[in-house]
Amino acid sequence: AQSVTQPDIHITVSEGASLELRCNYSYGATPYLFWYVQSPGQGLQLLLKYFSGDTLVQGIKGFEAEFKRSQSSFNLRKPSVHWSDAAEYFCAVGHILTGGGNKLTFGTGTQLKVEL
Amino acid sequence: NAGVTQTPKFQVLKTGQSMTLQCAQDMNHNSMYWYRQDPGMGLRLIYYSASEGTTDKGEVPNGYNVSRLNKREFSLRLESAAPSQTSVYFCASSRAGGNEQYFGPGTRLTVT
Numbered sequence: 001a002q003s004v005t006q007p008d009i010h011i012t013v014s015e016g017a018s019l020e021l022r023c024n025y026s027y028g029a030t031p032y033l034f035w036y037v038q039s040p041g042q043g044l045q046l047l048l049k050y051f052s053g054d055t056l057v058q059g060i061k062g063f064e065a066e067f068k069r070s071q072s073s074f075n076l077r078k079p080s081v082h083w084s085d086a087a088e089y090f091c092a093v094g095h096i097l098t099g100g101g102n103k104l105t106f107g108t109g110t111q112l113k114v115e116l
Numbered sequence: 117n118a119g120v121t122q123t124p125k126f127q128v129l130k131t132g133q134s135m136t137l138q139c140a141q142d143m144n145h146n147s148m149y150w151y152r153q154d155p156g157m158g159l160r161l162i163y164y165s166a167s168e169g170t171t172d173k174g175e176v177p178n179g180y181n182v183s184r185l186n187k188r189e190f191s192l193r194l195e196s197a198a199p200s201q202t203s204v205y206f207c208a209s210s211r212a213g214g215n216e217q218y219f220g221p222g223t224r225l226t227v228t
Contacts, residue, residue, distance in 0.1 A: 009156075034216060043120075043206060043219040044159075090158060099166040100212040101147025103174070106158035 002027045002093050006107035013081050014115045021076040021110050023091030032094035032102065033074045035065055038109075039087045047089075050074065061085070086114045118142055120220035122207050128226045129197045137192040137223050139207030147210045148190035149174075149217060150182060152203040159206065165190055167212075197227045 003026040013019055025031055032051055036044040048059025055067040065076045074091060088109045094102040123138045141148065146167045151159040161174030163182040171182050179201060181193045190209075194201055204224050208217040 004158075036219075041222075043221045044208075045219075046216045049216050096213060097147070097164070097166045097172075099170060101149070101164060101166040101210055102213065102215070102217075103161060103164065104149075104159075104217060106160075108156055108158040 002031075002095055002105045004091050004093050004105055004107035006089075006091055006110050008110045009108070010111045010113065012113040012115060015083050016080050019076075019078045019081045019085070019112070021089050021091075021112070023074045023076065023107060024072050025074060025091070025093045026072065027093050027095070031074075032096070033065075033067060034092045034094065034104065035059065035063070035074070035076050036090045036092065037061075037087050038090065044090065047076070081112075081114055083114045083116055086112055088112070120207055120209055120218050122205075122220040122223050124223060125221065126224050128228065129194075130228055131198060133197050134193070134195050135197065135225075136194075137205055137207075137225075138189070139191065139220060140189045141207075141209040141218070142188065143209060143218065144187070145209035145218070146187070146212050148184065149208040149210075150180075150190070150192045151206045151208065152176065152201075153206060153222075154203050162192065162205075194225075197225075199227045201225065202227045 005024045035047040091107045092104045149164045150162040165184040168187045207220040210217040
């Protein structure tokens, strides 16, 4: 069965500092990987996705993630954090369903706090 | 283009009451999903509908039923609410294949 581990429950960084959020997955084949962001009281917004090809994926809001098959990881990075990046971040692995769609398994999330 | 919409935004129920959460999408997506979000547990899949006319159980289906009313709408019903169903419920939709899911704004449900 697929699973996702986000080992950091909370992370605090200073505005302007770099950021790396960790994600490790377990999946039997080539994974479909996603990072979503959730602001308080809001739904989830897709930051970026990996399906195949280039292992360094660019997303919205200046985020990027690198797929490392040997480490079963898909860590999210940003070179310089802005106060507006404070939110909860979720990593997810997808499994294509027979008949269409895909089943996402989410990690438990990392809460990012940005100090001014 | 509203994306995924959910009603209501908030709801308080007493134990044993029933209710239906509504979800609609205007992106012509084939697949729709219901999740619940609880603190420290991420999102867990309750039910999904891979295509119109089909529904299947997810990770935590007990106490819930769903109806895929048409391609646009996918409802979640609690027949007899329990305090353990206090949660935030999200509906999502996607195209076929391994594409990303688009999420609604959520329904915050409290069962007393």
